Amino acid sequence: MSTALVLALAMVLDALVGEPRAIWDRVPHPAVLMGRVVGWFDRVLNDGGARRLKGFVAMAVMAAGAAILGMVLQVFGPLVELIVVTVLLAQRSLVTHVRAVAQALRLSVGEARRSVAMIVGRDTAAMDGPAVARAAIESAAENQSDGVIAPAFWFLIGGLPGLLLYKITNTADSMIGYRTPRHEAFGWAAARFDDLLNVIPARLTAGLIWLSHGMWAGFAAVRADARLHRSPNAGWPEAAMARVLGVALSGPRAYEGQMRDFPFVNAMGKRDIGPHEVEASCTTLWRSWGLGLALVLLLTLLG
Template structure:
């Protein structure tokens, strides 16, 4: 019962069931619990009156402590449940809560349907659940672009990266990665409140995603069977503000033959982001559906890789 086999089982559970709504209403979700813990640390340690370097050190301490708590809990669970198929099944069920392949597909698909029907109000409401930019400022192309970018980036952050670290280190690996990624989501922002306190968490998330982001871009390119996807990924990924998100997003832009990224609004702040695949056309609702098909094909490729890795681990 190897780590990679555990991830395959966890992924099968997540793909089939996700995190049911009735369960979320009763107990929320592990990421919500962890987010609340981070918020508690942040409120206690992130004091605006402290010097920048003190806030950075406090944020680093809070981040390391939060990651250590999540990893230690996973280690205890893995050790206690390591000797039986029932224990394996329980670990797989726990790990499944830290994957998001099903919910990601559902959220992006929920944008495609109203956009295809030209219901911009419903499409903006749907896209607001998966992006941070101001949906009221998005036209049809902007909504499609935001959805496709979110699909590409979160294919890495929400699926490939947790599987990658889980396949190497088991339940503690996926728990540690999810802790790092959640820290980045909660405090890794470039604003006045979080730039110092969340700086360490943001850099740690960058490091944790170096390999998974590039692997995701490669899988998207292979799934598309388009050489342009690989060419544009290699050419444009470095233009992105993130050292990692540009890889799957540029691959998706090349695979679909559309331009992604570009300037966007976050509240009252305009972010002048460069274009990925700048000479291509703007995406539309049909391109969201094409992106979802590529997403499924890329995940099928990931499943084959994970299966091969599990067989290698079994032979060791």
Template structure:
């Protein structure tokens, strides 16, 4: 029930900007710990193997601290008459359903009203690739790809672990995912230190990524013009070619459902990276296509919410 109520509240209200300004966000707190450990333990003068071991240690520390805090909060709230209400509110902060939707829709709105410069700035807030030279189609694809990938990482994965393991499960997932986001890169600084974070993030996202692909296929049944069968076929065909073992599943499913062509070359810090394509549909996408992708996302998230409600009911009955 905690997971269901948390998802409903987050879908309606998100995480208020006022709270971010006053106290920050749980991911920011976790990120501060990761940054501290990265600074203290990730010494460039150390050997590759030593930095790899230190990265494993840093990951373990972050997970352990997060788990202890989350368990402590859960135990404390169990002692309060309406502690579950507070737990629902805290759990809702670990989901990013509304925030992701608003950020991606902001790119479509910028394309319509602010031109390419405004849209480049908007998409630059949610992607890691270089955005200065992107045209309308490239901006649109970047926004849609981020929507697909983060539907798994930012919504379905934490919601799944929240439903299965409560607040500690969702918190630990966010800790792992934040470690991967901050240090799980194949850069000179983090290839060794972030190795464990990247590997563990791949493991914990195996099921959520594929579940998200299924949800996009399911959502396509309720969206005019979308093709659920094509979503499944494209995911099975193209996901294996993605650089990530998980990100390709939701991206390819969304591409197939809407007959989009996603993926392909892009630039990071001035360096061109040739990534495989996801889907073989239209690549000349625009603001209206972003809105269509969000419509599919909305339906997929409603299906997820329905699944969590059924799970809560079964647990209550048993």
């Protein structure tokens, strides 16, 4: 069975099944296990001097271990590959979490704040309705890149070693890749490696979002908006999502009690947004996913 065919089947299975709680309530999800590995290195090595070097060593060991594990798992054949890839894709769970924010917004801003806090890292206590909606849509765009397109891309490029290498790097970046006093030095290697691995997938995700809405011209505007973003990669899918929905994303937000005055992406877009726009972002997630699946099936047919 070809790598592309395995990926196509995994994408469909993930879309149909998602993450069954009956399983993950009993055994830890692989992403949880990866988080425990990253947490162990953080506790053991992130102390004293030479933290940047220690962080580099930790990231190198985790990356090598993930790649070796992928090589071992590949020996067991396509069925094991299919299971691993299905588990490590997150399309259905992403849509579920984003849609929950839209549903909560229809009830109250307080409910929506609690719901969006599950998928973003910023402060949510003082958010109004439009800020909650923006956060959910930004998370939808960024996480389709990180949780779906990038894992699929690296599986196509490097099989299970490539997929697991990407996932451990992305997990490390999400845990220690922040510019905080504790992690700025130790998490530097994880953050930079994650940036490198997401260069192509982030732009590919933006292209899928754009093309899945029948847009062929005007992508230069997405490129220009992406440059306004604080992240070298996350700005691409967010800029594409902002343009196809006609909304303004990013903008000022608070982290750890400190307000950051980030510029808006697609600043001329609608700012007074709510559950309707969040639901529209879920539709966009499925449209871009469908186009991605079509491309993978085309690769399957081409051998």
